[in-house]
Amino acid sequence: MVPTLAGRIQTRLFLLATVGAVITLLIVPVLPGSSGALGDRYVNGFLVLAAVAVLGIAWELVYHFLMQFRWEKDWPTLFGLLTLVPEGLLLYFLLRSGAVDFIDPVPSAAFWTHFIIVWVCVWLVANGPMRVPFIRWRFRGGRVL
């Protein structure tokens, strides 16, 4: 993908709100290690998703800055996948440390399963199927609007 800054942020928000939301709806009931009422688990799952989106805006600024060192101003497919490691770790430690106190502490297995599945699905959609309904998206640096 060859994003612009606005395109990065819009794509992230759009795909988390669509693909991310659908995946969350589907997998929260079967996440390993989680307990409590299903309703509470859903609230928590969506709060985690929202945290990925909000923190993600800051991450995208970092990626955009790093991309400037690339002659082609591109963002290789592999980067889009591997950035799950720093993003996942940061969010995990923030949740664990209680820094984000309106999200209940999530069991590790539940967090990582949820996070990785959402991430990989969003990444897969961004690398192909997204272009099927949105034929102008890739030519606009990933802007949806």
Next chain:
Amino acid sequence: MAPPHVPASAGDLTPELLGTSEWSDQLVAAAGIPMYDIPFLTVGGGMGSFVTLDYLRIYGVPASQMRVVSNIDTPWQTYEFLTRCSQIPRSERIRSDSASRPDNIWGFPSYALQETWTDKTPAYLWQLLTEPLLNDYWTPRAGTVFQSLEREAKRIDYWDMLVKGQVRMVRRRAGGGYFTVVTPPEGSAPTKRVIFRSRFVHIAIGYPGLKFLPDLQEFRTKHGDYQHVVNAYEPHEQVYEFLKTRPGTVVIRGGGIVASRVLQRLFDDREKFRLQTQIVHIFRTFVTGSHGPHVWARRKGGDGWAYQGFNYPKSVWGGQLKAQMRKLEGAERAAKYKEMGGTNTPYCRRWQEQMRAGRSGGYYHPVQGTVDRVERGSDGRLVSYVRSSDGIVREPVADYIIDCTGLEADIAEHRIYDDLLRHGGAYRNPVGRLEVERHFEVKGTASGDGVLYASGSATLGGYFPGVDTFLGLQIAAQEIADDLARRGFVRRMGPFRSTSQWFKWAFNSPV
């Protein structure tokens, strides 16, 4: 199409027509040239015309509303000729991104997914995942591209829209729209010319022509020798055949993708047939390492070459560079073109190995220099007088010289552009080619409610840089289709039609 209005007289261009920039219906009728009405006409019939028709057919324009005038039978004919000459037969891979598919406006599934499936080779997916970091860019086979184009051309009824002929000129029509003058193949029509009257015309006639390096052109003209001094874009198989019969020396000029391809062929033949070929490679600009004005604008390079995956930095097709260039005018735009321009070739691991072996084996000699002149030596071989920037003058003697610089002729060398510049109101952009709008309308050529569009190499220097590439042609086609939608010729395609049309593509059913 409406039946032609056939008048009685000769049916050729009259001095009055030639001298008038804007024609009336009466003026054309008086010349006795048969006239056909067609709302949208594309001139060229190569990749640019095809991709534009493909977009419009998928947007919903019926085949009966469009025609393509061309002197070739298939949209890929010229492209295939040029790739074959420059050493890419169908089995070899072209320099193009996996998701740039002229037969599929969505670019999904990409060529890599398709070839993974047909070749049953998951390794392609690994390469796609790790390009360009751990691997070279994955690129499609020329054959894959041509086969997919054929399938799509059938699907959109391309050949129902094809009219064979040579376009002579496009002139504005009084009252709106354009007249396109066509010379049909001999014997196929009762008159020497026919005319199409249309509201919309699209010109995609490709490269105006090849241009040779001046010293090589001079040699060819002086000696009438078109066998030993050749351009890589013309058939030059005799070079490789000669080298199989006896040891010889070849001079290569140029540092781009075509030079890489020709080198690979020479190295491959050397290995396969145990030849003794010596190669002298002359770079006018010899790149020794990373280069560029700024840490944020630095391209990799070495051993003479500037390295870049594709013929433009990737972000011209949709990222930052595309967004920036869209806002620039005049000198600023020209400067941006200059900054990202320059001849380059991909860093390909196999080529690197071959060149390393050639340098250490003493049969590949890359040198920096400009060539003052080429002369015939006393033994009939070719002597190049090469002056390097450090003042050293070399005089390599060769059996053949291959011009791989890929210089393009001026747009005015093509009579259609020449006529547009003289009579159509078109003018040049900051880099000397046709100035077009962001939606690829040729500036200055509007005619009533009619619009003249152009795409391809002639429009390089505009608000969008990657015009002479597969994806660039599709970007232009999308801009044109959306502009036609604004003008009410077709409905703008939204997510639902796009998705349903994608399924039709996938199942190969008509649009």
